[in-house]
Amino acid sequence: MIDSQTDDTIFGLDAGATAGFTIQVVHAMDHQVMDGLRTAVIVPGMSGNIERRSIAAQLADRIEQEIRAGTWKAELPGKRTLADRHGVNVKTCAAAIELLAQRDLIGPATVGKGRTILPQPKSRKSKGRLSDKRLLVIHQSGGVINVEDYHLLQRMCDIWTRSHGEVGWAVVDFPRCKSPGPQLDVLIKRHSADALLMLMPGSGWHREAHRRLPFYLSGGPYEKDVPLSLGACKIDHEVKRVVQHLRDLGHRRIIFPTEGMDEGLWHAILDGLRPENGAKPEIGTWEDHCPQFPANVPEAWDAYWGKTFARLKPTAVIVHEDAHLLSLYGYCFVHGLKIPSDVSVVSINYEPRFEWLQPRPAMMRFPANLALAHFQHWIEGGLKPIGMKFFPLEMAEGGSLAKIR
Template sequence: MSQQACLKTRATTIARNRSLDFDRMTAKVTNVSAIKRVGAIEAAVAALRDMIETGKWADRLPGTRVLAVQLGVSQPTVQLALLELAEEGLLESGGERKAYRVKNRCVKSSPGNVPKARRVILLTHQALERTAESGRKVLETLHRLLMASDWDVEYRVVDFLHARAPHRNWDDVIGAEPGELVVALFGRPALAEWAIKRGVKIIFHGGVTGGFQVPMVAVKSSHLLTEAYQRLIELGHHRIVTPLCDRPPSYIESMREAVRSQLEAAGLPYSPAYHTPESKYLRQDVSWGIMESLFKRERPTALVLLDWRELVTTFCFLSCLGLKVPKDVSLVLLNDQVDAEWFLPRLARFKFPTYRMARRIKAWLEGKWEPNHMRATVPAEWVPGESLAPPPK
């Protein structure tokens, strides 16, 4: 059977399974009145922020035990929520074992002295709807937060992803004057260099700075990869593969170091060409070709994939070989993708703290927070799934 015919057959099967799965899910939630979509920490932050802004407390807040009872959450959840509000600049810590205090806030301007709307440019390398979902969700959440605070938000699309140096037309295309604020999704060294030379205040959400002093808020992929490999090695895997397609050299280096350290710590040899093959391109034919080469050499027992499209192509490749997940090959997605909910068996992956990252970027824009060492690494949550199993004998 040709690759195209196999893909078409597999797509039909997945669609039929999705329909059956949806019917089963619908039957389970018929009697549920609402589905909780906001985490406990985010809900506590929102509730406390409303209380602060409406003047419930003039100075000192009650203790975490009292607040936990009032909000109906645990004390650790309240502590994390208070820490987030302190990072936003609404609260200040009274010190160890002391209650938080409400920060002194400026009186609103009189009607004749209304400040101008603050302006920020959200910059992407391609149309927002085509960007990776994990990054897109952060920008969309940030947009909502900024609009609620009377910010003037503008979008710009500039293909900076593969630029080796700043382009002459970026001044006109981006349209940011010296001192203005820019948030770049998956930034790159050339963009960092342009912003510094131009005097633009820029922050990256993900990406690579190339040593330039540009702040960044991101989930660190090498940390996620380390956790994924630890779990797979504990199950008995050692033929684990992570393709690194269309990634910057510094990113590839950090990911390879993470894989090498985990394998060698388990007494296993590490081969960059086998465990972490790379390519300059991320395309269906490239991903398929990498899989063909690997399986001819020595069949992997586990695959950790960075991109959702890459995972779909790989799953089709496995199906054409008659291999099943996780019986024959375990799968992990090193990303956050809403479509992963449709994957059967349930996919092992990571859930990103979208709201927390958006709030941190907003706090930086408002001058209320600076990341340590120019980078704020936000931890992601491991979602176990059912696509992991011990390697076949």
């Protein structure tokens, strides 16, 4: 696989998360720009105004007491139930739940399920393990982890548990974290961590982690002068593959809208859209074909689609988050656009429940088994840096692609 590296900074992204990516990304970027990227941590109680933070923190303390008292055993009830029980609004309850996740009391959010109550640390004495060490999993806060990402993390944790022992979970608002070092110190101390597994961390986290503990990156930005272990695939390469497939079907007006995306990642996607011969698009600029929609609000995205379709008249759309795909399907249905006869759709993200959509979208799937083998190699190597490993995405063909008419 060709590496787009041109200098010292490369971006890797796993899904996921997050906030929705299920792929991992790599892209070269200017080192000075990397050093100047904005990041900032939300420590417990740092969101909203002072009064709301205080209420959320107090509510988190109260729910923590209930958990430790056995009021809630397997999982927490929903936000509305907890909000009604404690006489607060849902927004405050949601903030309190995030604080509980940061305290490693509950697991990450998953669609259709309550937050799992995590077992509390017990004696670290064990038999038949390489050692007794505690792994801390860190991922983006404020969103639902994609099913594929969550399963991958869980399988990684299972591997760790068999070889070393306990696993803790923590959430961080990576885009707002300007000082990852102090936040890492807090998390490492709180969770008694001996090693880190970070899902798509923000800029600078790999460097600060290297100064503290062994770590593994499941995606996320890094600089090559920092020894590391990373499992990823190259987004510019994968976007080029998808774009070429669409061009083979006759499409020329292809768009890839984004939202809240890191600048380096956005440039990687833009590089994937641009043809290697330097040809200009039929309408507007290539930057126009990779629009950055500023708000993560359903109603706003309907308006964004309207303006973009009116101006660029795309015949194919690439998306990277589940919500974006659902929004596009809804927009097309409401406005009488047929998929795929009027517009073809590809998701650089695999979501098994989308198999039920009609037409079933074409999706790109990250090879989890290869990533697990690389993670296990890191563990068996004594948690020492083993470098980066890139994996090509697998195309799951659907009914959302058609030749241009």
